[in-house]
Amino acid sequence: MRPVKLIMSAFGSYAGRTEIDFTEIPNGLFLITGDTGAGKTTIFDAITYALYDRTSGGTRDGNMMRSQYADEGTDTYVEYTFIYQKKQYKILRNPEYMRLGKRKYADGSLRYVKETPKVELTLPDGSVFKGKKRETDQKIVEITGLDADQFTQISMIAQGEFLKLLLAESKERKKIFSRIFQTRFYYRIQEELKKQAVQLYVKLEQNLQEMKLEMARTEYPVCEKGKETELSRKWKEVSGQDIPDRDRISEILKEIIGQGSRLEKACKKEADGAQVLLEDKNRLLKEAELLDQLFDSYGQVLSHLKEKTAEKAKYELMKEQIQSGKSAERVRTEEKRYLEEEKRLTELKTQDHSLQKKLQECRQLLQELTEDQKEAVKEKTEKEIVLTEKKVRIQDAILQYESINKKQETLNKLAEEIKKYLNHARIIKEKNEILQNKNEEIIKFLKQHEDTEICINECRNKKQQTEEKMRQYKELDRQENRKEQLKEDCERAKKEAECEQKNYEHAWVEYEMKYQKFLKEQAGILALTLEAGQPCPVCGSREHPQITLLSDEAPTQAEVESAKEERDRKEKTRDIKVAAFRECLAGYQAAQEICQTLQMNIKDAPEDGVKTNWKKIMQNLGQTFAETEEQLKQLEQISEKCKALKKNQEQIAEQSLELERKERETDQCLTESKLVYTKVQAEYQTAKEKLPYETIEEAEKHLVQTVGALEQLRKNYETVTRRLTEMQNKEKELEGRSKTVKASALQSQKEAEKKKLRYEQVMKAQGFADEESYHRKCMKETELEEAERWTEAYQRELQELEANRKLLEQQLKGKERKDIAQIKQEMKEASEVLEQIRREYMRLHNINEKNREIRDNLRRNFEKNSGLQNQYEIIGNLSKTANGNLSGSAKLDFETYIQRQYFRQIIRAANKRLIRMTSGEFILQCRDVEKLGSQGQAGLELDVYHMATDTIRDVKTLSGGESFMAALSMALGLSDIVQNTAGAIHLDTMFIDEGFGSLDDASRDQAIRVLNDLADKDRLVGIISHVNELKEQIDHKLVVKKTDKGSSVSWSV
Known part of the structure; x- marks a missing residue:
């Protein structure tokens, strides 16, 4: 650039x-x-x-x-x-x-x-x-x-930036390189590996707990004496191990399941035998109950036969009454036919008498109607001509009235139009005033809020900054909590290590004391073997003036060996606790560095690092965010309202123009309507003076009266003529009906005489001397049917009872009643035995199913554990390597390692210029890995190598001029490397x-x-x-x- x-x-x-x-x-x-x-x-x-x-x-x-x-x-x-x-x-x-x-x-x-x-x-x-x-x-x-940080480091080096890179601590230099070379990606890799390792470890622990819970669910079936105790002892031994032995657990669990299966089969066989016995008892009970029912049925049949024998006389009397009733029923049929014919003959005579009376009345009325028709014809001929001429005159007058009315309607319409146009003009004026008022209000509102968009941008920036700070503090708070937890773990691990160190020191002192005492007592043991005049095995002297005596507290060799083993065991325990403490300490230091990095990245973060201050800041930020968001919401609403009002202004301008156009059109229409109204009104007054009637209603009234009179003449004539014709037709109808009725009455009289003769013949044939004896033997139809049903039911029930008696006597021949209560008691006892066996079988079956389920679950858990363990070994070692926690290697995390490569390139580029500036007096060099400090705070230290004296010292010992030349060389070297890296x-x-x-x-x-x-x-x-x-x-x-x-x-x- x-x-x-x-x-x-x-x-x-x-x-x-x-x-x-x-x-x-x-x-x-x-x-x-x-x-x-x-x-x-x-x-x-x-x-x-x-x-x-x-x-x-x-x-x-x-x-x-x-x-x-x-x-x-x-x-x-x-x-x-x-x-x-x-x-x-x-x-x-x-x-x-x-x-x-x-x-x-x-x-x-x-x-x-x-x-x-x-x-x-x-x-x-x-x-x-x-x-x-x-x-x-x-x-x-x-x-x-380039971003801003890279630009100010390599292209525009501001005041103070020279020495910042040269004299910075490794921690500060790491932050600078993280911004310039964007190495946070490698830090995220470290954190991701650490996170995955922790997750895998948690999954391993959870899987182990699941296995222990599954093993704790195992049940032991009841078996022969001593066997259960042996199995439970073995199972408790393997299930109590910290790391379960898969083969041993599978072996013992297989033995438990096999023993349970054998007991289950035996119990099933016993249950089948008890079921057969219960079924036999149930069959005997059903046979005894059936036999008992047969004896009861035989007694009931005999009782019913006795009752039916007592009703035999009633049965014979009922049969005789049914026979007489049926004979009377045949006579009754002929009697009914004779009486029905007599009734029909009476009705025909009555009908003929009524028709003769109606025929006489009809002929009298027919004569009167003939006279009325003659009068109607005469009246119609005289009045119809006069009324028709009057009707024509009135109709001509009405046509003139209709022309006048049309002119009146035209005047009314024109008056309405004039009124409507006046109303429109008034409405247009009012609307125009309303629009002007609205426009003034809009102008006033827009003027008050013309800075709204500026305020919105300010609020959005403030909201975004606040939101970012809240996120940073939230992450910082989470990491601080994690750091505090790690600190507690460190303190606890440290106390445990110190405690084990004391235990080890105590065991060491105890062993040394016993060992020294044991060595001292060897002389006493040798003295016991000395004899007077015999040479000492040690010094060869034959005289023994002062023999060492054995102490009562002398330890044995076994006690010394035991103390040594105890010392070695305490030493091993101490080493484990110390290693655990170091691992916790490394995790805590890493967390501490993360927190420091996060705190440093937060602009305006409190330097004291007190967590309560963060909480208070987060609360204030949350309140600020909410207030800003609410303010932004209000401003955006105002902004939207302003936009809407501006559109309204445009609409108001368009509406004002439209109202002006409508106002002109309305004025023009109003003028035209007034001119037409004046012309039509003059024509209306001229035509009205020539009319014969005052109003058209009066003319129409006379027309209605004239038309009504003509219609009444026509109706009177038609009514008389119609009634005359109707009466003539009625006379002919009555005469025909009278002839028909008389013929029917003559025929009915002959039929009645024949049916009476047939009735008397049938009565004598059925054995009745006269009508009185016949009527005595008559029965109602329902009584006869009831009597027949009773006799038929009696005969049928008697036959069924006799058949049942014979069948039961045959079935019960040679048989006696059985003790049903005794059979039920035996069946109850067999059922209780079966239920007890079934419960035991279900208990054993459930135990076996549960144990098989546990076996399958444990198999899956072991397979899962194997996979998780393999993953944890890979990811765990990667995490330790990336985070600098792998034992036996340099304590450098992944990000620092990458930055160290950039740092070396920068130093090489800087030394090319520094050698020229200092005439080869000294150069810069990156501190060796073997001389680095603690993890997370080291790796990017800078030293000065003096070529003349072959010595190395810290870069901070340079003088002011030397520092400037070294810093300028570093800045130029950094510029070269960034250009080479960025491509x-x-x-x-x-x-x-x-x-x-x-x-x-x-x-x-x-x-x-x-x-x-x-x-x-x-x-x-x-x-x-x-x-x-x-x-x-x-x-x-x-x-x-x-x-x-x-x-x-x-x-x-």
């Missing part, structure tokens, strides 16, 4: 519009010089702000850069034009600041408005990049290939701010030579310094001057 032009307006110490044209310096080294506070660093700030919306040092953001010297009407912005890979780009950016508004308040006072931050990127083809502010910022990073990045320009004042003349000359070599024909190197000697050594200078009205710049070539 090569700068072309920089324009600053009301930015920093530059009050007005200040332009710097970098094309004045085609290439090489140039100096930016001026007094302290003149505004040299502000040039760097302007370039960094234009690119990344922040200043070069990072201590000031763009919102703080509004010039205090600028006029209120001057806009604040930075315009930066640069060339990258032979393509020219231009960035125009302004911060958020308060400016003088274009309009004043109602009282004439000045009005200030907030200018929202904006950025505009012009591409090489002259088009403006279309996107929001964040998208534009991202596009700039894509073009340059497509081309840095054509570098700016260096201060540091040369600490060098002597020779060192400064060496540094300038190095920078001159760096600033070849295609690269610019700018130095900001107030050192006077540099003005003589560098030809091209950008001079910055400070005045009361702000800063100014000029080139000096």
